[in-house]
Amino acid sequence: MALTDPGRYITSGGQLSNCLARPPRSHFLSLIHRHTFSRCTTQPEFNRATGCFVIDEAAASTSTTPPLTRKRKLDTTTTSAPPTSATAGAEPVRKASKTKQKQVEQVEAALPATPQTLVSDKPMDSDDEVNSVISSDEFGGDADSSVGDVEDFGADDSDVDFDDLPEHDNFETQEKDLKPRKKAFEVDHKVYSPEDIQRQQDDQVAEVSTLLEQPHEDTAILLRYARWNKEKLIEQYMDGQEEVLDKAGLGQDVQKSPPRIETIDGFMCDICCEDGPGLQSLAMKCGHRFCVDCYRQYLDQKIRGEGEAARIKCPGDGCNRVVDAKSLDLLVRTDLTDRYHQLLMRTYVDDKENLKWCPSPNCVYAIECGVKKRDLTRIVPTVQCDCKHSFCFGCTLADHQPCPCALVKLWLKKCADDSETANWISANTKECPKCHSTIEKNGGCNHMTCRKCRNEFCWMCMGVWSEHGTSWYNCNRFEERSGIDARDTQARSRQSLERYLHYYNRYANHEQSARLDKDIFHKTEKKMTLLQSASNMSWIEVQFLEEASQALQRCRQILKWTYAFAYYLARNNETEIFEDNQKNLELAVEDLSEMFEKPTDQLSGLKVEMMDKTTFCNRRRIIVLDDTAKRLKDGVWEFNVDLNKPV
Amino acid sequence: MTAPLPKRIIKETERLQTEPVPGISAQPHDDNARYFDVMVQGPDGSCYEGGVFSLELFLPDDYPMTPPRIRFLTRIYHPNIDRLGRICLDVLKNNWSPALQIRTILLSIQALLGAPNPEDPLNEAVAKQWKENQGEAIKTAREWTKLYAQPKQ
Ligand SMILES: [Zn+2]
Ligand SMILES: [Zn+2]
Ligand SMILES: [Zn+2]
Ligand SMILES: [Zn+2]
Ligand SMILES: [Zn+2]
Ligand SMILES: [Zn+2]
Numbered sequence: 001m002a003l004t005d006p007g008r009y010i011t012s013g014g015q016l017s018n019c020l021a022r023p024p025r026s027h028f029l030s031l032i033h034r035h036t037f038s039r040c041t042t043q044p045e046f047n048r049a050t051g052c053f054v055i056d057e058a059a060a061s062t063s064t065t066p067p068l069t070r071k072r073k074l075d076t077t078t079t080s081a082p083p084t085s086a087t088a089g090a091e092p093v094r095k096a097s098k099t100k101q102k103q104v105e106q107v108e109a110a111l112p113a114t115p116q117t118l119v120s121d122k123p124m125d126s127d128d129e130v131n132s133v134i135s136s137d138e139f140g141g142d143a144d145s146s147v148g149d150v151e152d153f154g155a156d157d158s159d160v161d162f163d164d165l166p167e168h169d170n171f172e173t174q175e176k177d178l179k180p181r182k183k184a185f186e187v188d189h190k191v192y193s194p195e196d197i198q199r200q201q202d203d204q205v206a207e208v209s210t211l212l213e214q215p216h217e218d219t220a221i222l223l224r225y226a227r228w229n230k231e232k233l234i235e236q237y238m239d240g241q242e243e244v245l246d247k248a249g250l251g252q253d254v255q256k257s258p259p260r261i262e263t264i265d266g267f268m269c270d271i272c273c274e275d276g277p278g279l280q281s282l283a284m285k286c287g288h289r290f291c292v293d294c295y296r297q298y299l300d301q302k303i304r305g306e307g308e309a310a311r312i313k314c315p316g317d318g319c320n321r322v323v324d325a326k327s328l329d330l331l332v333r334t335d336l337t338d339r340y341h342q343l344l345m346r347t348y349v350d351d352k353e354n355l356k357w358c359p360s361p362n363c364v365y366a367i368e369c370g371v372k373k374r375d376l377t378r379i380v381p382t383v384q385c386d387c388k389h390s391f392c393f394g395c396t397l398a399d400h401q402p403c404p405c406a407l408v409k410l411w412l413k414k415c416a417d418d419s420e421t422a423n424w425i426s427a428n429t430k431e432c433p434k435c436h437s438t439i440e441k442n443g444g445c446n447h448m449t450c451r452k453c454r455n456e457f458c459w460m461c462m463g464v465w466s467e468h469g470t471s472w473y474n475c476n477r478f479e480e481r482s483g484i485d486a487r488d489t490q491a492r493s494r495q496s497l498e499r500y501l502h503y504y505n506r507y508a509n510h511e512q513s514a515r516l517d518k519d520i521f522h523k524t525e526k527k528m529t530l531l532q533s534a535s536n537m538s539w540i541e542v543q544f545l546e547e548a549s550q551a552l553q554r555c556r557q558i559l560k561w562t563y564a565f566a567y568y569l570a571r572n573n574e575t576e577i578f579e580d581n582q583k584n585l586e587l588a589v590e591d592l593s594e595m596f597e598k599p600t601d602q603l604s605g606l607k608v609e610m611m612d613k614t615t616f617c618n619r620r621r622i623i624v625l626d627d628t629a630k631r632l633k634d635g636v637w638e639f640n641v642d643l644n645k646p647v
Numbered sequence: 648m649t650a651p652l653p654k655r656i657i658k659e660t661e662r663l664q665t666e667p668v669p670g671i672s673a674q675p676h677d678d679n680a681r682y683f684d685v686m687v688q689g690p691d692g693s694c695y696e697g698g699v700f701s702l703e704l705f706l707p708d709d710y711p712m713t714p715p716r717i718r719f720l721t722r723i724y725h726p727n728i729d730r731l732g733r734i735c736l737d738v739l740k741n742n743w744s745p746a747l748q749i750r751t752i753l754l755s756i757q758a759l760l761g762a763p764n765p766e767d768p769l770n771e772a773v774a775k776q777w778k779e780n781q782g783e784a785i786k787t788a789r790e791w792t793k794l795y796a797q798p799k800q
Contacts, residue, residue, distance in 0.1 A: 271711055271745045273655040288746075298745060301712045317744040317751070 185629035249322030254287030288316030309343035360389035402628035444517030445593040514556035521549035690761040698796030714743040726774035735769035
């Protein structure tokens, strides 16, 4: 989801700016203010007419444009690769790169909730660096660290060392080696190019062709008929060869010779009624003869018009004979056969449960993943394409970890249905809760400071900011109000609306903040580039900003979905662990986001601190993902909806 | 219509006049050779017996690559024909073949009158009645035939 029109969020004449300064640590704990949600819901000035949310799943993720369009790539494939040349120009099968996350850090379990300043000025490219600089005395050092992390991490990962893992060329080996190290939120997957996919099909056709002693072309038709289920096809074929051939569109041959274009005396075409001398015609093995012009029109209509390929039948009335690729090649021009092979490729991937096309626009790759539909209540299978697009293999929406597919569907539907109600609360102007001056929000950070009265508060809950670092204050948790008369339906429906708005507000806010963070980054980047050219700084000096920006994007995307997740989460003993992890990630993200908005001339001085916070955010992110995924796998979470029920 | 009439349509039209199908007639309009007035007699022994149903038939530009468009003009009580006279028939949709002709399609329609198929309904209300109380449905179909499908004197 994305909010459109970022410009709308900057209101003119705002008297406040956010995040002027972080209060010193000693200010924490000094104010106790149990915020109630009604504060947020009763902001009167936000009318629903101005707010308008538009769903756009793709926008939330990092999307890139691959060098070739799918069409172009496919075209070159189909024209250049003969079916049997399995090794010609073979590229090794791509494997998903997981090096970034493959280290298991037991230490994370014991990481305190507040950022550590790590002594390192190396640029960070992986978690490895961090592992080496965290000393053992930091284990379990802070009371704020969530119990859940400690509990759950030790056991199965205890034998892990933190040495660099070598890169493996062979996927098998890597898979085996990584098994105990793989995070609970990661799934094995491979990326295939159109050439790989074509080769897969060719290999299977060749294999089955020998087994059934059928020509290559007919075997391809049989396999397409069987939706590429080899075992089922062979079984059925053994049970009744005639029946399978007939059903697949390879019924009894009337003429034995292979189809070719002929001129036959006295022939009249049943479609166009032409009968002139020299009329070229073709008949497949079923014997139904039509003129070449009619055949061409017919095939064009089927392929271009109806997008049909695997099951184009003979134009004869009631004839079940399937048009084979060889006859097609005789009849039509290459642009149409290209389209035909492209459609066959589509069908192949669509027929295979373990294959899916990357949904990124213009991307030509397909992903293989073993996660089945029935597994989707226990796992959120995020895969990454070679084009860098991360998406859910289960539903092909952009990465929505840690929220299971079923909840994502429910949530998006609910948001669409309730958009009117939700709009006004997430609007981009609010009032200072103390002095009521109008606030504008133009950065991602949610730590606001009123320019007029210096009040520091949280944009999401409007509560006092200083309380956010403490263990008893829960900006992220929805406090059920006790003492509501169960029979009072009005109060109950208001409570349920408030509950929804609590989560929606945070969900939408992270989405919006992610974009504002990005805006700031781009502005800063420009300024830094100017600085660089003026001061001869090397490019690597600002690289840390880009990494911080990326961390913010990824973390906010996860935070966003944790709120959809939490909305459906039924309260049990485990819920607090989730909320603690969520809170800790959120605090880390806001800290980093805040540094991001510092004036450009201060940024280079903040480099080390920012790099540390970036690392910290990423580790917090992994904790949220891993812990949530583990408990999902173990069926520990209870939801107030049925994950198995189709939406 | 500037393009000359395809040979196929000319031949089909000729044959419809020279070798008419019993119980069926199709007459092209003078000003539009692709537009036909069609009459179909209810098959003997069916609840449409004695009725004469009029239909309109149009041959689209890409005929015979796409099927002709046909609809009943006479009101008819039938589970596969809706209130606008549209017909649910496989050969008019997925099973259309360019080798099929106007005459074969009209024969299929006549056969559909002889064998209503409430399992593949286009008119839900009629299909429901047909399945739950066939006697009553057939009675209604007869009444409608008397009421709306009588040959003009
Ligand atoms: Zn022809
Ligand atoms: Zn045939
Ligand atoms: Zn891709
Ligand atoms: Zn999904
Ligand atoms: Zn104020
Ligand atoms: Zn808050």
